[in-house]
Amino acid sequence: MVLAQRISHVQLQYSHTIGRGEQFGPGFTYPIHMARGEDDLMYVLCRSSEYRPEGTRVTVCTVDEEYVNAFARGVPQQGPHEYNFEDGSLVWPVNVAIASNGNVYVSDEWLHRISMFTRDGEYIGKWDENVGSGDGQLDRPAGVAIDADDNVWVVDGNNHRVQKFTPDGQFLMKFGSYGSGDGELDSPWGIDIDNQGNIYIADWRNDRIQKFSAEGRFLMKFGSSGSGDGEFNRPADVAVDQDGIIYVADWLNDRLQYFDPDGNFCGEKTGEATVSKWGKDKLDANPEMWDERERAPGLERERDFWAPTGVAVDELNRVFVCEGPRNRIQVFQKQALTFMGPRL
Amino acid sequence: MAEQDIALMAHLMRRAGFGATYEELEARAAKGYEATVEELLHPETQPAIQDDILMRYQPQWVSKAGLEGQQEEWTYRMINTKRPLEEKIALFWHHIFCTGHAKCEYPKQQNIELDMFRTLGFGNFEELLMGLSTDPAMVFYLDNCMSHKDAINENWGRELLELFSLGVGMDGNANYSEDDVKEAARAFTGWTVTNSIPRYPYGKYEAAFIYDPSDHDYGEKTFLGETGNFNGEDIVKIVARQPAAARFVARHMYNFFVADEPQVPAWQNTPPRDPEAIKMLEDEYFRSGYDIRSMLRVLFNSDFFKNAQFEKVKSPTETVVGTMRLVGDFDMPRPGLNAMTLTIRYMGQDLLNPPTVEGWHTGREWIDSGTLVERINFTADAVGNTSHRGVQAIINRLGAQGDTISSEQLVDGCLQLLGHYQLADVTRNELVALADSEGELRTGSDEFGTRVGQMLQSIVATTEYLFE
Numbered sequence: 122m123v124l125a126q127r128i129s130h131v132q133l134q135y136s137h138t139i140g141r142g143e144q145f146g147p148g149f150t151y152p153i154h155m156a157r158g159e160d161d162l163m164y165v166l167c168r169s170s171e172y173r174p175e176g177t178r179v180t181v182c183t184v185d186e187e188y189v190n191a192f193a194r195g196v197p198q199q200g201p202h203e204y205n206f207e208d209g210s211l212v213w214p215v216n217v218a219i220a221s222n223g224n225v226y227v228s229d230e231w232l233h234r235i236s237m238f239t240r241d242g243e244y245i246g247k248w249d250e251n252v253g254s255g256d257g258q259l260d261r262p263a264g265v266a267i268d269a270d271d272n273v274w275v276v277d278g279n280n281h282r283v284q285k286f287t288p289d290g291q292f293l294m295k296f297g298s299y300g301s302g303d304g305e306l307d308s309p310w311g312i313d314i315d316n317q318g319n320i321y322i323a324d325w326r327n328d329r330i331q332k333f334s335a336e337g338r339f340l341m342k343f344g345s346s347g348s349g350d351g352e353f354n355r356p357a358d359v360a361v362d363q364d365g366i367i368y369v370a371d372w373l374n375d376r377l378q379y380f381d382p383d384g385n386f387c388g389e390k391t392g393e394a395t396v397s398k399w400g401k402d403k404l405d406a407n408p409e410m411w412d413e414r415e416r417a418p419g420l421e422r423e424r425d426f427w428a429p430t431g432v433a434v435d436e437l438n439r440v441f442v443c444e445g446p447r448n449r450i451q452v453f454q455k456q457a458l459t460f461m462g463p464r465l
Numbered sequence: 466m467a468e469q470d471i472a473l474m475a476h477l478m479r480r481a482g483f484g485a486t487y488e489e490l491e492a493r494a495a496k497g498y499e500a501t502v503e504e505l506l507h508p509e510t511q512p513a514i515q516d517d518i519l520m521r522y523q524p525q526w527v528s529k530a531g532l533e534g535q536q537e538e539w540t541y542r543m544i545n546t547k548r549p550l551e552e553k554i555a556l557f558w559h560h561i562f563c564t565g566h567a568k569c570e571y572p573k574q575q576n577i578e579l580d581m582f583r584t585l586g587f588g589n590f591e592e593l594l595m596g597l598s599t600d601p602a603m604v605f606y607l608d609n610c611m612s613h614k615d616a617i618n619e620n621w622g623r624e625l626l627e628l629f630s631l632g633v634g635m636d637g638n639a640n641y642s643e644d645d646v647k648e649a650a651r652a653f654t655g656w657t658v659t660n661s662i663p664r665y666p667y668g669k670y671e672a673a674f675i676y677d678p679s680d681h682d683y684g685e686k687t688f689l690g691e692t693g694n695f696n697g698e699d700i701v702k703i704v705a706r707q708p709a710a711a712r713f714v715a716r717h718m719y720n721f722f723v724a725d726e727p728q729v730p731a732w733q734n735t736p737p738r739d740p741e742a743i744k745m746l747e748d749e750y751f752r753s754g755y756d757i758r759s760m761l762r763v764l765f766n767s768d769f770f771k772n773a774q775f776e777k778v779k780s781p782t783e784t785v786v787g788t789m790r791l792v793g794d795f796d797m798p799r800p801g802l803n804a805m806t807l808t809i810r811y812m813g814q815d816l817l818n819p820p821t822v823e824g825w826h827t828g829r830e831w832i833d834s835g836t837l838v839e840r841i842n843f844t845a846d847a848v849g850n851t852s853h854r855g856v857q858a859i860i861n862r863l864g865a866q867g868d869t870i871s872s873e874q875l876v877d878g879c880l881q882l883l884g885h886y887q888l889a890d891v892t893r894n895e896l897v898a899l900a901d902s903e904g905e906l907r908t909g910s911d912e913f914g915t916r917v918g919q920m921l922q923s924i925v926a927t928t929e930y931l932f933e
Contacts, residue, residue, distance in 0.1 A: 123813075123822075140666075140667075141665065141666035141667070142664075142665070142666065142667065142668055151524055151525060151528070153524060167525055168525075168531075169525075170523075170524075170525035170531065170534050170803075171537075171800055171802060171803040172531060172533035172534060172537070172601045173531065191623060197802055198800050198803065198804055199804070200801065201794070201795075201801040201802075201804045201805040201846075202799060202801055202850070203801075203804075204801070212800055213522065213800075225667065230522070231799070231800060253678065294917070305766045308518075325521075355517050355521075359548070382581075394667070396666065397666060399666065400665070400666030400667065401666075403665045403666045404666065406662075407663075407665060409661035410665055412664070413660070413661070413663040414663060416660045417659070417660045417661060417662040417663070418659050418660065419659065419662070419670070419673075420662060422662070422670055423662065423667060423670075427528075428520075428524075428527045428528075429528075431522070445524050445527065445528070446527050446528035446530070447667045447668055447670065448664075448666075448667060448668060449667055
């Protein structure tokens, strides 16, 4: 008897987990998003919280979990109406992207600010902070992506649109408006650009992904509200690999879904986390916790995603999923196609 | 619309919620008192807070890993909810059924308990006690997970009777004996929680309640005069049908929603402040089959409630949340929320982290020289900020009275728009004199808003404003 089994043509194999909860040094504090840099570097944006502002930062490490440095700290607030938003600091950082020269762009949805740093974390400057809805003005900027020409695309969350800027923040174009029709957006969050220059938007409150041309023309949409295959519960981020496979951080469904270039559902991952290197270091320093883990029922829960907000894919087809509440990033490796051909 | 209707609505909304703007009070008064009571008693009829937006901008509210973050979230909910009694009932039961962060160390677990209060807290008292008995935070907080069939830990059994359902005594008599405590503890053996996954490296995981039949004492027990092979559920059933349970719930309701009472330890020998009111509530407890919502309906529609305006010292939570709702601040998540929330702690109420299992001592015990300064500074800062939407609304209403307003109009108008506050004559006269000393008040002048703000600040600094 021949066993026939339908397999998706996209296979993700779990690789490893990076991270542990830490306010300083090796570790993350609510990693909300990340970007892959040169030399296997990862720039992990840690949102942390107002009551632990020291944890708000960009942590730089390698895919092999070697800690490099951290920059752009949060700053404590002094009172209900007394703020300290000095240049280079972060309040509500939400997205990070890296330009071809290695410069790091960070969006901050409280400050309505795009800050720039060198690849080593030195503060370069910020775009003009023009809060509003006019051309070039931002209201709660969320996703950031950089195209092949180093132009910067910013998801303008409260304006329900996407804007394109030069690397130093000069307005170039925009598309999108509030609504649920084709090409319309509702509180969009994440963004990515494929190798054809097409734009993918996590249309957050419409529970769908939309694809636009580089000119801002609506091309495609997929997804609807729900928890079934191809359905979303507030998708936070989207990433597209070199083959056009689309990965979606399905935030409140606690999973990663992936789709073929036409938006057809290929599969999902609900998490396969294992103890990271940094995690092992922490447990080795607190050996009683190894024992507690042995006694704890339901340890398999540790594998599961919890509210992933960021997804990135690099040129080696490694898929990175940021899980803020768990202070970690799960890494998957996309496998080669099952049958590569051309001969049997 | 009669101002007395609005004044009564202000009273209801302060007690069954956290206060309301004058505009909301007018709308609710037009709807009617009893209709508003019904709406409050059925929070499911009103829209819920949009959690997705909150969690997007305050992502730590997803993980609920830190005490301050969880305090922020709850405070934010109390400020912005369209279902004020849902949060007030959660606060009510949190005052009584205390668990503390100092021991639990996982706010998400305590938030699960709060969610139980938001739902079961309106329902049958017996079911609520069952929810409490199987709540992992409580099982851990009061050590029932350390109580075993051959070595009982009495902590849960004792506090269930003393602080959660009966009280030490009433009408001069004890409600239970030491033997009852031990028998209750025996009945609850085997009611435990799962071992936790350690917090490193990826944070905590929720515990689950489990019943371990191998660790249950199946022997015969005699509890409150009844004998049988009782399990915990039997204990709860017996407790719920005691007259002392009705008295317990009634006095707590009265103390929280109507007027300050002596603290729980005094209830054995100190009669209720209003025995007739307590009797009405006790009767409704049994008539309704221990239904909390029914008791609240009787309470809010009663004359004893309507006549109890300004008979209660506001708790720190009521002070801060009520002020924010009044002025319209923090109607969206924003930085500064942590600092605002911490003032509740500085005023003496560390939400989710009470000083002991007995909870907070309420009434005048909220006030000392330190907490008084915190209260006045916080409320005065808020109402004096003329950029706040709610303060602007007060300024605009007063300004619409004519080209000038008298000092009396300024004082009385501010009192009215704050929610019909009442001052002693001597205090009111001093404020009128203060306004007189500033000269004629022209509503179109640049200083008008500032002077209104200053008058609001003076009012919230009075002794009377400590009450609700």
